[in-house]
Amino acid sequence: MSAPLLDVRDLRTQFVTEEGLVRAVDGVSFPVDEGEIVGLVGESGCGKSVTNLSILGLLPQPQGRIAGGSIRFEDRELVGLSERELRKIRGNAIAMIFQDPMTSLNPYLRVEEQLAEVGQLHLGLSRPQAVARAVDLLDRVGIPDAVERIKSYPHEFSGGMRQRAMIAMALLCDPELLIADEPTTALDVTIQAQILELLKELRDERGMAIILVTHDLGVVAGMCDRVMVMYAGRIVEEASTVDLYATPTHPYTKALLESVPRLDERGHARLRSIEGLPPRLDRGPFDACTFAPRCGLVRDACLAGEPALQAFAEGRRRRCVLAPEEVV
Amino acid sequence: MSVSEAILEVDALRVHFHVPRGVVRAVDGVSLALRKGETLGLVGESGCGKSTVARAIVALVPTTSGDIRFRGESLIGLSRGRMRPLRRHLQMVFQDPYASLNPRMTIASTIAEPMRIHATVAPGDLDERVCEIMELVGLDPSMRRRYPHEFSGGQRQRIGLARALALEPDVILLDEPVSALDVSVQAQVLNLLEDLKARLGLTYLLIAHHLAVVRHMSERVAVMYLGRIVELADREPLYTEPIHPYTEALMSAIPVPDPVVEAERKRIPIEGEVPSPTATITGCPFRSRCPQAFERCEVEAPELEEHRPGHLAACHLPDAD
Numbered sequence: 158m159s160a161p162l163l164d165v166r167d168l169r170t171q172f173v174t175e176e177g178l179v180r181a182v183d184g185v186s187f188p189v190d191e192g193e194i195v196g197l198v199g200e201s202g203c204g205k206s207v208t209n210l211s212i213l214g215l216l217p218q219p220q221g222r223i224a225g226g227s228i229r230f231e232d233r234e235l236v237g238l239s240e241r242e243l244r245k246i247r248g249n250a251i252a253m254i255f256q257d258p259m260t261s262l263n264p265y266l267r268v269e270e271q272l273a274e275v276g277q278l279h280l281g282l283s284r285p286q287a288v289a290r291a292v293d294l295l296d297r298v299g300i301p302d303a304v305e306r307i308k309s310y311p312h313e314f315s316g317g318m319r320q321r322a323m324i325a326m327a328l329l330c331d332p333e334l335l336i337a338d339e340p341t342t343a344l345d346v347t348i349q350a351q352i353l354e355l356l357k358e359l360r361d362e363r364g365m366a367i368i369l370v371t372h373d374l375g376v377v378a379g380m381c382d383r384v385m386v387m388y389a390g391r392i393v394e395e396a397s398t399v400d401l402y403a404t405p406t407h408p409y410t411k412a413l414l415e416s417v418p419r420l421d422e423r424g425h426a427r428l429r430s431i432e433g434l435p436p437r438l439d440r441g442p443f444d445a446c447t448f449a450p451r452c453g454l455v456r457d458a459c460l461a462g463e464p465a466l467q468a469f470a471e472g473r474r475r476r477c478v479l480a481p482e483e484v485v
Numbered sequence: 486m487s488v489s490e491a492i493l494e495v496d497a498l499r500v501h502f503h504v505p506r507g508v509v510r511a512v513d514g515v516s517l518a519l520r521k522g523e524t525l526g527l528v529g530e531s532g533c534g535k536s537t538v539a540r541a542i543v544a545l546v547p548t549t550s551g552d553i554r555f556r557g558e559s560l561i562g563l564s565r566g567r568m569r570p571l572r573r574h575l576q577m578v579f580q581d582p583y584a585s586l587n588p589r590m591t592i593a594s595t596i597a598e599p600m601r602i603h604a605t606v607a608p609g610d611l612d613e614r615v616c617e618i619m620e621l622v623g624l625d626p627s628m629r630r631r632y633p634h635e636f637s638g639g640q641r642q643r644i645g646l647a648r649a650l651a652l653e654p655d656v657i658l659l660d661e662p663v664s665a666l667d668v669s670v671q672a673q674v675l676n677l678l679e680d681l682k683a684r685l686g687l688t689y690l691l692i693a694h695h696l697a698v699v700r701h702m703s704e705r706v707a708v709m710y711l712g713r714i715v716e717l718a719d720r721e722p723l724y725t726e727p728i729h730p731y732t733e734a735l736m737s738a739i740p741v742p743d744p745v746v747e748a749e750r751k752r753i754p755i756e757g758e759v760p761s762p763t764a765t766i767t768g769c770p771f772r773s774r775c776p777q778a779f780e781r782c783e784v785e786a787p788e789l790e791e792h793r794p795g796h797l798a799a800c801h802l803p804d805a806d
Contacts, residue, residue: 200667315758345530345694347755350738354752372668375697375740379747398744416672418701420724420739421746428701430676431669434637 160232161188162366163212163334168226170204170211173219177439181207183390184226186466189334192364194357196381196398198371198413202435204390205370209336212368213253214243231333249279252327256339258319261326262311268295268322269307275329294325298355317348324355331363338370353380374417378402383472386410389435389447392466395474406473406481408452446478454479491518492688493542493575493656498551500534500541507763511537513712514551516789519656524682524689526703526720528696530735532762533709535692539658542690543577544568555656573603576649580661583641586633592619592644593629599651614651622647623677639670643677650681656688664695675702696739700724708732711759711770714789718796728798731755731771769801777802 170182182204189195197205210216212228214235228235230251235243247253255261263271269288272295276287288307295303298321311319320340327335337356341349353376360367369380377384377398384401386394386409394407405411415429433451436443446452449459458478466476477484500512512534519525527535540546542553544560553560555571563571579585586595596615600606606614616626622643633641642662649657662678663671675698681687693699699706700720707717708729716729727733734755741747755774760766769775772782781801789799 200669317758345759346696346738347530347734348758350740350752351754353740354754373740374668374742375747378742378744379740379750402742402744413668414742416669417742418675418697419741419743420697420700420736421741421743422697422700425701427679428672428676430672432673434639434670 160229162191162193162231163189163368164227164229165208165212166227166229168208168211168228169224170207170216170221171224172217172221174439179439180441181221181390181438182211183438183441185387185390185392186226187385187392187395189366189368191333191366192360193383194360194367194369194381196369196371196377196384197387198374198377198384199387200372200413200435202438203387205387206338207390208387209253209338209368209370213247213251213336214238214240215247248275248327249330250332251334251336252330252332253336253338254320254323254327254340256342258316258323259311261323262319264311267308267310268314272307272322272326272329275326279330290329291325294328295322298322298325298328299351300325317344317351320344320348320352321355324352324359328359332365334366334368335359336368336370339372340369341376342371342373349376356380374414375420386413389443390438390441391447391476392474393448393476395466395472397472400473404481404485406469406475406484407448407477408454408479408484409448411484412453446476454484490520492521492556493519493690494552494554495538495542496552496554498538498541498553499549500537500546501549504763509762510712511762512541515709515712515714517707517714517717519688519690520705521655521688522686523705524691524703526699526706527690527692527709528694528699528706528735529709530694530759532759534712535709536660538709539577539660539690539692542658543572543575545577569603573599573605573652574655575658576652576654576656577658577660578642578645578649578662581665583633583638585645586641588633591630591632592624592636592647595633595644596629596647596651599648603652605652618647618650621650621681623673637670638666639673642666642674646674646677646681650685653685654687656690658690658692660692661694662691663698664693671698678702696724696736708735711762711766713770713799714797715771715800716798717789718793718798722793722796728792728796728803729771729800730775730777730802732798734776769799 166186168182168185172179172181185208199205211223223236272291273287276282276290292303292307300306300321341352381398384398385392388409394410405414412429412431431451436447443463446459446464449455464476464478466474468474495517498512498515502509515538529535541548593615597611619626624643663674691702703720705719706723707714710731716732734753737753757774768784769782769787772778787799787801789797792798792803
């Protein structure tokens with residue numbers, strides 16, 4: 158088997174804050190293969206976005222730092238690279254899109270300037286070549302009349318069009334890996350459906366891998382090949398999407414799936430709620446399962462030490478002292 | 486529906502805003518009646534006017550034309566003095582609990598404020614009543630001297646709810662009450678809303694863009710598009726046999742948290758985006774994106790009419806069949 162496109166090993170990312178040291182990501186490991194769509198799910202503060210910012214080398218400075226672990230991309234170690242080196246990779250082989258397109262688009266520059274610049278800088282194209290490529294991509298992502306619309310300023314685009322323009326910008330250099338952090342959360346559902354469909358087509362056409370960060374379990378179900386569920390800076394369960402939804406084996410995953418109302422709901426079952434809140438990450442390191450205080454199945458063993466993330470079936474890992482069948 | 490069942494009626498409501506580019510018809514002829522004890526869901530995408538309907542009901546935005554009646558009495562053009570005793574019974578809860586709470590007021594003062602203004606509780610009894618209400622919404626009364634920033638998002642939404650409940654209202658307008666919350670906390674708040682409704686005999690108008698949440702909570706659902714109601718029906722027929730092509734497309738666009746179901750589902754693509762709110766619309770407002778539009782849709786705006794018993798839609802298609 159060839160090496161994965163991206164290999165994150167025991168990543169530890171920390172923030173120095175007034176309240177103390179926040180262990181935002183605490184020992185996260187996962188591979189991403191070429192052409193694969195991997196979902197990172199979890200609630201606010203679980204570390205899913207920080208994981209991606211670590212990969213991209215975009216941690217807020219000076220508070221954030223990678224305290225340990227390794228991020229290998231195409232057999233190259235990213236941890237410890239200079240900003241100059243990282244910049245060559247970011248926006249080139251690894252591209253990113255965020256929830257708010259205005260974080261990536263400059264409001265003072267016409268879309269044409271911004272997109273053409275990428276082609277000129279990263280690909281060494283001439284200005285006319287770079288503009289032509291940008292128009293092609295805008296057309297590809299579904300912006301009508303791209304030749305004219307490229308002359309607009311970002312504020313002249315609707316939210317959906319800005320998201321498309323940001324995706325076009327991310328694709329300019331034909332990335333191997335696209336990191337999409339809540340790419341459709343700010344959009345209406347009909348536009349969300351269009352954007353998700355577009356991302357899937359782009360994966361199929363280009364064999365591009367995608368890490369999709371989302372809190373929406375519906376979006377994951379329709380998009381991802383594999384899912385990692387994060388809680389309190391850790392992966393608590395990993396499986397193929399089909400396995401995870403059919404037989405969640407971590408109590409948190411199971412509770413999360415039962416707490417969302419479904420559009421195809423029949424009758425009326427009371428929603429499962431998870432009482433309490435996740436632990437504060439400035440109180441770590443933890444000497445017990447981080448989910449134990451909210452877990453309905455908690456027992457002495459859960460408090461005796463933090464369970465390790467262990468493989469228990471083909472392609473499946475979980476961090477729980479109970480046997481899988483005790484949870485299902 | 487007989488008038489006696491309706492606790493709140495909105496009749497041909499129009500809310501237009503004048504902006505430099507023209508007139509935004511945020512709400513353009515909305516009629517609905519809220520039946521006592523029900524939850525009516527009002528859904529639609531951003532800019533469809535659903536929140537403006539609620540804001541007009543509680544007079545946070547001026548009404549351009551139309552009528553709003555609470556227990557048969559019109560709220561339009563009432564003086565403040567006449568409005569106040571009625572408004573007690575009609576409360577609103579907002580999406581962002583943090584933005585709607587005064588950061589410099591303790592939780593106890595925030596919850597007590599409406600009771601103080603309306604003088605519904607003797608000053609000596611206020612503290613006890615605040616504790617009662619906090620318990621009702623699942624907050625620990627010993628935390629009442631704290632400030633909003635000391636609470637989590639879910640707790641703040643409970644505080645917003647406590648403030649709305651302070652005057653023992655009959656109707657609560659819930660404007661995106663859970664969309665700022667994480668799913669596990671969202672479930673806590675939705676369950677609480679259901680418990681309170683059953684316990685206190687409340688009536689809800691639930692405004693949300695999340696169709697699964699609305700299905701879970703509502704008895705009847707109204708779908709809005711571009712300032713108008715395009716479909717209104719009981720929950721089950723609306724979700725299982727929608728009449729309007731927009732409702733159908735909207736439903737098909739919502740992902741279901743089940744990969745096996747998702748792999749089988751067919752999306753009904755709707756192209757393009759909602760027209761600009763200042764655009765002059767002739768004919769059906771949805772026709773520019775409707776996969777089934779025909780000539781009549783271009784010239785004549787469909788009225789919201791009953792196509793099946795209790796199932797209203799604003800669409801020419803059923804007539805064409």
